[in-house]
Amino acid sequence: MRDQADKLREMALNLKNQIEAEIGKDNKKQTRVIVVSSGKGGVGKSTLALNLSLSLSILGKNVILLDADLGMANIDIMLGLVPQYNLYHIIKGNKTLKDIIVNGPAGLRIIPGGSGLDELANLNDEELNRILVEMGKLDGECDFMIVDTGAGISNNVIRFLLAADDVIILTTPEPTSLTDAYGTVKSIARNGFNGSVFLVVNRVSKETEGVLVAQKFKLVGEKFLDLDIKILGHILHDPQVESGIRRQEAFIQAYPNSIAAKNIMYLAEKLIDEDNADNVVKPLPVKKGGIRGFFKKVTSYKQP
Numbered sequence: 606m607r608d609q610a611d612k613l614r615e616m617a618l619n620l621k622n623q624i625e626a627e628i629g630k631d632n633k634k635q636t637r638v639i640v641v642s643s644g645k646g647g648v649g650k651s652t653l654a655l656n657l658s659l660s661l662s663i664l665g666k667n668v669i670l671l672d673a674d675l676g677m678a679n680i681d682i683m684l685g686l687v688p689q690y691n692l693y694h695i696i697k698g699n700k701t702l703k704d705i706i707v708n709g710p711a712g713l714r715i716i717p718g719g720s721g722l723d724e725l726a727n728l729n730d731e732e733l734n735r736i737l738v739e740m741g742k743l744d745g746e747c748d749f750m751i752v753d754t755g756a757g758i759s760n761n762v763i764r765f766l767l768a769a770d771d772v773i774i775l776t777t778p779e780p781t782s783l784t785d786a787y788g789t790v791k792s793i794a795r796n797g798f799n800g801s802v803f804l805v806v807n808r809v810s811k812e813t814e815g816v817l818v819a820q821k822f823k824l825v826g827e828k829f830l831d832l833d834i835k836i837l838g839h840i841l842h843d844p845q846v847e848s849g850i851r852r853q854e855a856f857i858q859a860y861p862n863s864i865a866a867k868n869i870m871y872l873a874e875k876l877i878d879e880d881n882a883d884n885v886v887k888p889l890p891v892k893k894g895g896i897r898g899f900f901k902k903v904t905s906y907k908q909p
């Protein structure tokens with residue numbers, strides 16, 4: 606007679622095969638997953654994640670924004686949206702992807718991470734399966750998934766960074782922000798991250814400041830971390846960014862002619878160029894992990 610342990614083993618094996626079959630099928634087109642991080646809080650991560658996602662949408666890309674920041678001005682508040690459900694409800698099997706997705710402007714779709722974010726570290730097989738199957742539905746449908754993270758390099762943030770295809774590190778020209786951004790880059794480099802690291806300098810007072818700060822950061826990365834940091838660009842300090850927030854509208858739409866909006870549109874264009882170039886160098890299916898791959902890594906991250 607088979608004992609309980611045998612049955613459990615068999616169940617686990619079936620589940621594993623089911624997950625792998627789901628992951629393996631359809632690797633026609635993978636979503637590029639880009640995680641936005643900084644180190645220090647309040648440098649403009651959520652502002653960038655939202656407005657960059659919108660710019661990519663406006664430029665004709667299919668974009669999903671995952672709100673993995675439980676901070677103050679998170680994405681829903683910035684847009685005046687009231688999400689009812691979040692990743693937690695998918696994990697627990699109460700809701701499907703369709704139920705939790707929030708429709709934003711310009712065709713942008715937003716996934717609220719909410720209380721589900723804490724759960725991602727400790728899923729059982731069934732919960733893992735739900736996340737991979739539900740989120741995986743977006744693979745092949747979206748060009749980009751942008752992930753906004755909270756401040757710091759807690760395990761929860763590192764987990765997302767290491768699972769990304771690429772990361773965008775955001776800093777301001779302030780020394781404390783630069784030090785924290787460097788710390789973040791260092792810790793992902795030490796953990797073997799092999800995607801692209803893009804740098805964006807926010808709240809610069811003039812163009813030359815943006816260029817200089819970025820160049821310096823890049824040199825330090827090369828010298829001390831042996832890392833090729835790609836400069837994506839900079840965003841000028843622009844009071845219209847704050848006005849947009851007060852109107853609960855993304856400034857890229859509220860003030861499309863503002864200097865910061867033009868800066869971000871330029872970053873989006875560069876990312877698209879980069880993605881196109883990358884598709885030539887690294888043809889599918891090897892180049893990206895896609896959304897399934899991303900969640901697989903996020904959930905299996907083990908604290909060193």
Ligand SMILES: Nc1ncnc2c1ncn2[C@@H]1O[C@H](COP(=O)(O)OP(=O)(O)O)[C@@H](O)[C@H]1O
Nearest residue numbers: 646647648649650651652678841842843846847
């Ligand atoms: N380029 C900018 N010019 C002016 N204000 C900005 C700029 N970028 C961000 N801000 C403001 O900085 C504050 C913090 O931004 P936020 O995106 O919430 O930061 P984070 O997500 O990193 O904590 C917000 O009030 C936002 O309006």
Ligand SMILES: [Mg+2]
Nearest residue numbers: 650651674676
């Ligand atoms: Mg934020």
